[in-house]
Amino acid sequence: MIRRLNSQADGFWQDFDQMLDANLEGAGDVNATVQGIIDRVRSEGDAALLDYTRQFDHLDLTTASELEIPKAELFKALEQIDPAQRDALEQAQKRIYDYAEKQAMQSWQYTDDMGNVLGQKITAVDRAGVYVPGGTAAYPSSVLMNAVPAKVAGVEEIIMVAPTPSGKINQTVLAAAAVAGVDRVFRIGGAQAIAALAYGTEQVPAVDKIVGPGNIYVATAKRMVFGKVGIDMVAGPSEVLIICDESANPEWIAMDLFSQAEHDVLARSTLLCTSDQMIEQVAAEMDRLIDGLERADIARQSIESYGCLVKVNDLAEAAEISNRAAPEHLELSVEDPQALLPLIRHAGAIFMGHHTPEVFGDYCAGPNHVLPTSSTARFSSPLGVYDFQKRSTVLQCSAEGGRQLSGVASILARSEGLTAHARSAEYRAELKD
Secondary structure, rough: OEEEEEEOOHHHHHHHHHHHHHHOOOOOOOOHHHHHHHHHHHOOOOHHHHHHHHHHHOOOOOHHHEEEEEEHHHHHHHOOOOOHHHHHHHHHHHHHHHHOOOOOOOOEEEOOOOOOOEEEEEOOOEEEEEEEOOOOOOHHHHHHHHHHHHHOOOOOOEEEEOOOOOOOHHHHHHHEEEEHOOEEEEEEHHHHHHHHHHOOOOOOOOOOOEOOOHHHHHHHHHHHHHHHEEEEOOOOEEEEEEOOOOOOHHHHHHHHHHHHHHHOOOOOEEEEEOOOOHHHHHHHHHHHHHHHOOHHHHHHHHHHOOOEEEEEOOOHHHHHHHHHHHOOOEEEEOOOHHHHHHOOOOEEEEEEOOOOHHHHHHHOOOOOOOOOOHHHHHHHHOHHHHEEEEEEEEEOOOHHHHHHHHHHHHHHHHHOHHHHHHHHHHHHHOOOO
16 A cells, blocks of 8 residues: 655655655646736726635625625634534644744843944834635634634734635634634635735735645645745645554554644655664554544545655664654654654654644644745745734944944945945945045
């Protein structure tokens, strides 16, 4: 059911790299389709949104005002959902909030020996847009993970968009919006929702930054509107990489692999293991457990297409291979994860030890589950408060500081042939011609 690789086999690295790239969808006609949607939303506004909602979500709305879900509906949903669900949402929100508070950047200043004041001013973006998927599954956890850091950062207004196919509204998603402090919610999805957030329509306000996961049309739209607005990242299929040794529980490992595979047929689940016997035990558990999953068909296709069990020589080699993959989620299911951690350089989120499955990060542990995929953890980071904050540099020169800096600035400006720059500096030293 699942492919096997051995790190000592000829051509291993080539095979491993091909596996990493295997589930990356080609753009095909997506770019042209998405550009057409964006152009139409920019030119037609709400009329385009109503048409696309009718076409893609099979929801025929009469007026643009119906695109917005009244805020009272969010709190009504919170009151009506199962009490256990409400309690879980509120506990998760608190943990995410507490973790996010520690990320917030602060403004600072200092005075140098010339008497100049230098510093950095931190401000939040004014308005953020949160995209929440609403296709094959509903994700209230995505509401919390995207909106709570924005709230902690001090964003004044949070706009949420989520498709409601055939008019069906997931009540837990609405409840999560209430818990997270979302200000306005619109029943739109796809590339058209991203275009509306980026450029604004009569009904949907334009935002400064768009965050949240989506399909290839959403991801392509986010890439296309970047520059007009900020975006969190362009995410690919979800992925988990697990490093385990003989101390691991094979049943737990099998289910951890499935917990990623059931997301999407394109999801990638990889195991790096030091023991042939453990690999066979995990494979046997996967065969035994898969039919008991509600999304067994999705998990099976994902595992057969993109799953892999890799035999490695030792944990140091496993770390090297993992760094090559730079996975979105990395589980260190080994006897001493702290000893292995220093060898890990590239990963979106790292889950340490046998009692820390990736699923805790998905929902309630505290760290954000919006993570870099497709090996982009080599250069990017999880979503956090800092994604909703901006840095402005601050400089106030004293008279003496201006005199001292003017000479340096003048020389460098004239070396670049920028006379006005030089004279602007020289005025502060009273060196005018």
